Amino acid sequence: MKINIIGGGPAGLYFAILMKKADAAHQIKIYERNGPDDTFGWGVVFSGKTLANLRAADDVSHAEITKQFEAWDNVDVVHRDAKISIHGNSFSGIARLQLLKILQRRAEQLGVEIDFRSEIQDVESLRNDCDLLLAADGVNSTVRSRYAEQFDPELDVRANRYIWYGTHQLFHGLTLTFRENSAGVFAAHSYKFNPTTSTFIVECDPETWSKAGFDEMGSEETLDYVGEVFAQDLDGHKLLSNNSKWINFLLVKNRRWFFENVVLLGDALHTAHFSIGSGTKLAMEDAIALAESFQRSTNVSEALTHFEKTRRPVIEDYQAAAFESMRWFENAGQYMNLSPIELAYVLMTRSGRVSYEDLQRRAPAFIVEYESNRG
Numbered sequence: 001m002k003i004n005i006i007g008g009g010p011a012g013l014y015f016a017i018l019m020k021k022a023d024a025a026h027q028i029k030i031y032e033r034n035g036p037d038d039t040f041g042w043g044v045v046f047s048g049k050t051l052a053n054l055r056a057a058d059d060v061s062h063a064e065i066t067k068q069f070e071a072w073d074n075v076d077v078v079h080r081d082a083k084i085s086i087h088g089n090s091f092s093g094i095a096r097l098q099l100l101k102i103l104q105r106r107a108e109q110l111g112v113e114i115d116f117r118s119e120i121q122d123v124e125s126l127r128n129d130c131d132l133l134l135a136a137d138g139v140n141s142t143v144r145s146r147y148a149e150q151f152d153p154e155l156d157v158r159a160n161r162y163i164w165y166g167t168h169q170l171f172h173g174l175t176l177t178f179r180e181n182s183a184g185v186f187a188a189h190s191y192k193f194n195p196t197t198s199t200f201i202v203e204c205d206p207e208t209w210s211k212a213g214f215d216e217m218g219s220e221e222t223l224d225y226v227g228e229v230f231a232q233d234l235d236g237h238k239l240l241s242n243n244s245k246w247i248n249f250l251l252v253k254n255r256r257w258f259f260e261n262v263v264l265l266g267d268a269l270h271t272a273h274f275s276i277g278s279g280t281k282l283a284m285e286d287a288i289a290l291a292e293s294f295q296r297s298t299n300v301s302e303a304l305t306h307f308e309k310t311r312r313p314v315i316e317d318y319q320a321a322a323f324e325s326m327r328w329f330e331n332a333g334q335y336m337n338l339s340p341i342e343l344a345y346v347l348m349t350r351s352g353r354v355s356y357e358d359l360q361r362r363a364p365a366f367i368v369e370y371e372s373n374r375g
């Protein structure tokens with residue numbers, strides 16, 4: 001089969017690896033607009049369950065990924081200077097750049113051709129030249145816009161603003177920190193992803209953003225302002241920018257996932273709010289599901305039909321949980337009157353996926369503390 005892939009992010013690279021592994025005769029070419037070392041973002045997180053899926057799909061890249069991992073089992077909630085730790089949540093973090101390098105190496109070893117610094121505008125020519133065109137070109141997918149009539153995307157720009165920073169302050173565990181100033185409430189999502197660096201994502205609602213005056217600030221001033229809001233948590237460490245900018249979260253859904261020989265994958269197909277740390281995980285698990293569909297049938301139409309039929313319910317379920325989580329953070333201001341332990345409890349149960357009983361089993365010490373504070 002001849003497969004053209006637009007986008008060398010986790011979705012495109014991982015699908016190429018799995019297809020080439022399944023049949024070395026496939027001719028696979030990835031077109032990636034960036035160079036091999038250019039990337040945005042800091043760390044990415046995976047749950048224990050995702051790691052098991054990655055091991056089953058390709059143990060070689062799994063071994064490389066887990067060698068570089070930072071693992072933890074706690075979520076920490078910081079509110080009014082108190083830190084509440086909730087254990088029993090197994091997660092691991094890795095630098096996005098490291099992950100991409102591992103996947104690029106593995107793909108090239110298997111014989112996948114990667115054409116770096118190659119930005120595709122003429123999607124139709126590429127599609128006519130292959131059996132399968134995979135659109136793994138990210139949240140602002142060119143392919144999705146080019147064939148908007150066929151995919152019928154639903155794009156929802158959310159009101160909250162967020163910005164991805166890094167820092168050398170180490171957050172051992174997924175740490176959710178809330179700070180207030182005269183402008184409003186700021187929430188930080190942070191975690192360590194290598195021995196020296198943490199991801200530090202800051203989010204606020206549009207009123208807070210305007211009152212803080214970010215529309216008038218340059219990058220340095222923004223970085224200093226946000227650093228000041230979280231000064232206590234950063235403990236003297238600076239925030240690190242990687243061309244970091246305020247963005248509005250874009251919620252992506254598509255009413256149709258494929259047509260003829262074109263299929264969307266990863267962020268091009270769907271997004272889930274970063275508060276449940278799942279963009280990279282979903283992109284790679286999409287790749288597993290699509291590659292499995294081609295194991296069942298080499299007929300493109302049959303394989304794509306099977307992919308959408310089996311994967312859509314999983315994604316819809318995930319997006320529903322992520323939506324609840326996103327809404328919680330959009331309304332974070334209304335929870336600030338809660339005590340730290342109460343806030344931690346509502347946060348842990350916000351997506352509707354974790355119940356009191358789950359917490360009792362996974363984090364009994366936390367539930368005992370919660371109950372004793374409730375009187």
Ligand SMILES: Cc1cc2nc3c(=O)[nH]c(=O)nc-3n(C[C@H](O)[C@H](O)[C@H](O)COP(=O)(O)OP(=O)(O)OC[C@H]3O[C@@H](n4cnc5c(N)ncnc54)[C@H](O)[C@@H]3O)c2cc1C
Pocket residue numbers: 006007008009010011012031032033034040041042043044045096118119120121136137138139141142164199265266267268277278279280283
């Ligand atoms: C600014 C920003 C920072 C992020 N940082 C993090 C983070 O630190 N941690 C985390 O977990 N998640 C992060 N995410 C989310 C995460 O990147 C995605 O959920 C995940 O990478 C999805 O994988 P993907 O392969 O579908 O898309 P992407 O990783 O976005 O990959 C798409 C690829 O397609 C390429 N491309 C796009 N258009 C074209 C074209 N026309 N021609 C050729 N190539 C093209 C892009 O250069 C890119 O490499 C971030 C997202 C954004 C927008």
